[in-house]
Amino acid sequence: xxxxxxxxxxxxxxxxxxxxxxxxxxxxxxxxxxxxxxxxxxxxxxxxxxxxxxxxxxxxxxxxxxxxxxxxxxxxxxxxxxxxxxxxxxxxxxxxxxxxxxxxxxxxxxxxxxxxxxxxxxxxxxxxxxxxxxxxxxxxxxxxxxxxxxxxxxxxxxxxxxxxxxxxxxxxxxxxxxxxxxxxxxxxxxxxxxxxxxxxxxxxxxxxxxxxxxxxxxxxxxxxxxxxxxxxxxxxxxxxxxxxxxxxxxxxxxxxxxxxxxxxxxxxxxxxxxxxxxxxxxxxxxxxxxxxxxxxxxxxxxxxxxxxxxxxxxxxxxxxxxxxxxxxxxxxxx
Numbered sequence: 001x002x003x004x005x006x007x008x009x010x011x012x013x014x015x016x017x018x019x020x021x022x023x024x025x026x027x028x029x030x031x032x033x034x035x036x037x038x039x040x041x042x043x044x045x046x047x048x049x050x051x052x053x054x055x056x057x058x059x060x061x062x063x064x065x066x067x068x069x070x071x072x073x074x075x076x077x078x079x080x081x082x083x084x085x086x087x088x089x090x091x092x093x094x095x096x097x098x099x100x101x102x103x104x105x106x107x108x109x110x111x112x113x114x115x116x117x118x119x120x121x122x123x124x125x126x127x128x129x130x131x132x133x134x135x136x137x138x139x140x141x142x143x144x145x146x147x148x149x150x151x152x153x154x155x156x157x158x159x160x161x162x163x164x165x166x167x168x169x170x171x172x173x174x175x176x177x178x179x180x181x182x183x184x185x186x187x188x189x190x191x192x193x194x195x196x197x198x199x200x201x202x203x204x205x206x207x208x209x210x211x212x213x214x215x216x217x218x219x220x221x222x223x224x225x226x227x228x229x230x231x232x233x234x235x236x237x238x239x240x241x242x243x244x245x246x247x248x249x250x251x252x253x254x255x256x257x258x259x260x261x262x263x264x265x266x267x268x269x270x271x272x273x274x275x276x277x278x279x280x281x282x283x284x285x286x287x288x289x290x291x292x293x294x295x296x297x298x299x300x301x302x303x304x305x306x307x308x309x310x311x312x313x314x315x316x317x318x319x320x321x322x323x324x325x326x327x328x329x330x331x332x333x334x
Contacts, residue, residue: 028221028234030156030184052157052180053139054121058092065094065129065136072139075121075157075180075218083137094129094136101141102247102291111144111245120146120245121216145216145242148198148206153218153240160236161214163187171224171233175210188221189233193241195219206241212273213299216242246299252289253327258320261327264290266297276301278308284319284327 053072060067071090074080082091098108114120123143129136147153156179163176171189178185193203209215219238227233249269255261263282269292270276276297285293317329 026223028223030179030182030221052121052123054118055096055115055139056090056118057116063133065131066133069094069136070096070139077181083135092136093126093139094131095138097138097140099287100291101144101245102250102288102295103245104248104250107245107247111146114146115144118152119150120144121242144245146245147196148193148202148241148243149196151195151197151240155219155237155239156221157216157218158236159214160191160210160217162210167230169230170228171230173234175236177221177236180216186221186234188236189224189227191217191236191238193217193238195237195239196241198241203241206243209243212301213244244299246295247292249296250286250288250292252285252293255286255321255325255327260286260288261319261321262287262290263316263319264293266290266293269293270296270300273300279311281311281313282316284329286327 052075054075055070055072058067058069058071070093072093073090079087079089080091081087098112101108101111103111111120115122122139122141122145125140125142127138127140129138159178159180161176161178163174165172165174165187167174173187173189175188175191176185177188191207193207196203198206206215217236217238218240219236222235222237224233224235227235249271252268261284264285265279265282267280267283267285268275268277269289279297317331319327320330322328322330
C-alpha cells in the first residue's frame with residue numbers, strides 16, 4: 001500500500017511527540033533465539049542466514065590476507081560459526097567490496113569512517129576467497145545504514161516499516177517491527193527516540209523513512225498503560241535510529257572498458273517519490289549507475305510496484321563500451 005508523504009509525516013509527529021505522555025507499564029521480552037542460549041549446535045554459519053554486520057578494522061601486523069581485513073559481528077547474535085568452523089563472537093573477513101553501494105569516493109570515505117567507528121552497519125553477501133594461505137571470505141556490501149547520532153546503541157535491533165494502518169484514535173498500531181536475524185515480529189504504536197541525542201528535526205526526518213524502505217532501530221519495547229483513548233500501546237524506546245545510505249546520482253553511460261557496462265532495468269535515478277516509475281526492459285548503462293539507480297528506486301518507490309505491467313523483453317544484444325566511451329549495444333557502431 002503506497003502512503004502519501006503528508007500522511008506519513010503526520011503519523012511520525014504523533015509517534016514521536018506523543019511519547020512524553022505515555023507511561024511505560026512493563027518491558028516486553030522477545031523470544032530467545034538459538035545462539036542467545038549458547039546452543040552452538042544451532043548457531044548460524046556466517047555465510048548462511050546472516051546478512052547484517054557491524055565491522056571493525058583488523059590492525060594486526062601480519063601478511064595479507066591473514067591480517068588487514070575486518071572483524072564482523074551480527075546484531076542480535078552472541079556467536080557465529082566462522083569460515084574455519086570455530087564459534088566466536090566475531091569473525092574475520094579478508095576483503096570488503098564496496099562497489100555495489102555505488103558511492104562516490106567522498107561518500108565511500110565517509111561511510112568507511114562511520115563503519116569503522118561503529119556509527120554505521122551494513123548488509124552484505126559473503127563469498128569464499130580461496131588463497132594459498134587458507135580459506136577466507138570476501139564481504140560484498142549491498143546496503144549501509146548510518147546512525148542519526150553518535151550515541152552508543154544498546155538493546156535489540158529491529159527493522160521498522162509503516163504497515164499502512166490508519167486510525168481515528170490512538171494508540172494506533174501502525175508500525176511493523178521485525179527483529180533482525182529472526183522470524184519474530186510485532187506491530188507497535190509509537191517510537192521514542194529521545195535517547196539517541198538527535199534533534200527533533202533529525203528524528204522526524206529519519207522516521208520519514210518508515211514509509212519508504214524502513215528505518216533500523218536499536219532499543220527496548222514497553223507496554224504502555226493508558227497510551228490514549230484506545231487503551232494500551234507498545235512503545236519502542238530507541239537508543240539509536242539508522243537511515244539507509246543512498247548514493248548520489250552518477251553518470252549513466254560514460255565508460256572506459258567493457259567491464260564498466262551492463263544492462264539495468266532502472267533507467268534513471270529517483271530523487272523523491274514523485275519520480276517513481278515502472279521498471280522496464282534492460283538498457284545499457286554503467287554498472288555504477290545500475291547500482292545507484294536501483295538503490296534510489298528501492299528507497300523511494302514501492303516494491304512490488306503497483307499498476308506496473310510485466311515487461312516482455314526480447315533477448316538483448318551484447319553490451320560494451322563503444323568507441324565514443326559510452327555504454328551501448330556493440331553492434332551500434334557499425
